[in-house]
Amino acid sequence: MIIQIQPSLTAADKEIIISKVKSLDYKTTEVKTQHGNYIVAIGKKEFDIRQLGHLKGIIDVHRVSDDYKLVSRKWKISRTKIDLGHNVIIGDGSLSIMAGPCSIETEDQIQKTVDHLVKNNVKIMRGGVFKPRSSPYAFRGLGIEGLKMWYKLARQAGIKIVSEVMQVSQIGEMYDYIDIYQVGARNTQNFNLLDELGRVDRAVMIKRGISGTIEELLYSAEYVFAAGNEKLMLCERGIRTYERASRNTLDVNAIPILKEKTHLPVIVDPSHGIGIRQYVEPIALAAVMAGADGIIYETHQKPEEAASDGQQTLDFEESSVLIDRLRKTFALKNSF
Ligand code: PEP
Ligand code: MN
Secondary structure (H helix, E strand, O other): OEEEEOOOOOHHHHHHHHHHHHHOOOEEEEEEOOOOEEEEEEOOOOOOOHHHHOOOOEEEEEOOOOOOOOOEOOOOOOOOOEEOOOOOEEOOOOOEEEEEOOEOOOHHHHHHHHHHHHHOOOOEEEOEOOOOOOOOOOOOOOOHHHHHHHHHHHHHOOOEEEEEOOOHHHHHHHHHHOOEEEEOHHHOOOHHHHHHHOOOOOEEEEEOOOOOOHHHHHHHHHHHHHOOOOOEEEEEOOEOOOOOOOOOEOOOOHHHHHHHHEOOOEEEOHHHHHOOHHHHHHHHHHHHHOOOOEEEEEEOOOHHHOOOOHHHOEOHHHHHHHHHHHHHHHHHHHOO
8 A cells, every 4th residue: 555645744643644554454664755755554454445544644545456566557647757857758658769888988989979879869878887797807897987978978968878886885976977877687686776776866777687577677666666766767678588599588578567567667678688789670679569668779889899798789870770760660659
């Protein structure tokens, strides 16, 4: 059950609500986000909801049968929209495109990518400065200095930044230079990181775990929301299956399922989802048809020279074609 309460409620009035809920055998957690104040109540006992409805300061009481509550679609009629400023909004019914290299490498690479995005009217650039790599000897990113350099060039061009945060200590370091914190597939269940991301007022995109279920992804999002941050989106990026013909198996099924289960925007990453450059486009278009709110993919001026993930990275020509086809596919879908 989710009880929405008035932010102006006095501590004494809030206490009256909480004691009443507890007397019904429900455990309570208070949640205060950028957008609202809630009491999440967990319990099983059936009772007449009117017992609560009349208490002072209650805006609404919603019963949510799902085990995750705040991210469930069951209580929130309007879908979550995330406003990044300057008219860049995710989840407002438009298709968000986020593109850029796997790793941020050099000033020249950043500038070329920014120019490519500006030319194609793409407003969000991806790129890693803290890279989770399977081998400790692989390129692990330029770190915070790389992010600062990127921020300068991106801001001049009006481009927003999405980049992976790997650990709690990086949240504060990155804060001034980032628009969306990406939680990578290897960190989907890093609950300390999720908790801390709930305490910042910045958008968060949580990728699905490498072998994670849809439900686990929703629980991970619940952590962030419950700690106070509603500016949340999910990302399907492929899961590990028995299939070895592709790097991962992009779970197209997850897209409509997530859209049904949650009010959060659903972004799809076809680059990691299939891991093979020439198949990124068809998978990206399939994701749009399946209802994705956005696509995030890898592009580089010279994919064969990329410091990481070159095999799944589009060059700028391929990227321009993809952007055009994404938009056409999205328009076609909306015409049905
Ligand atoms: C990435 O986006 O470059 C990345 C490492 O993604 P994932 O966490 O999905 O593997
Ligand atoms: Mn990558």
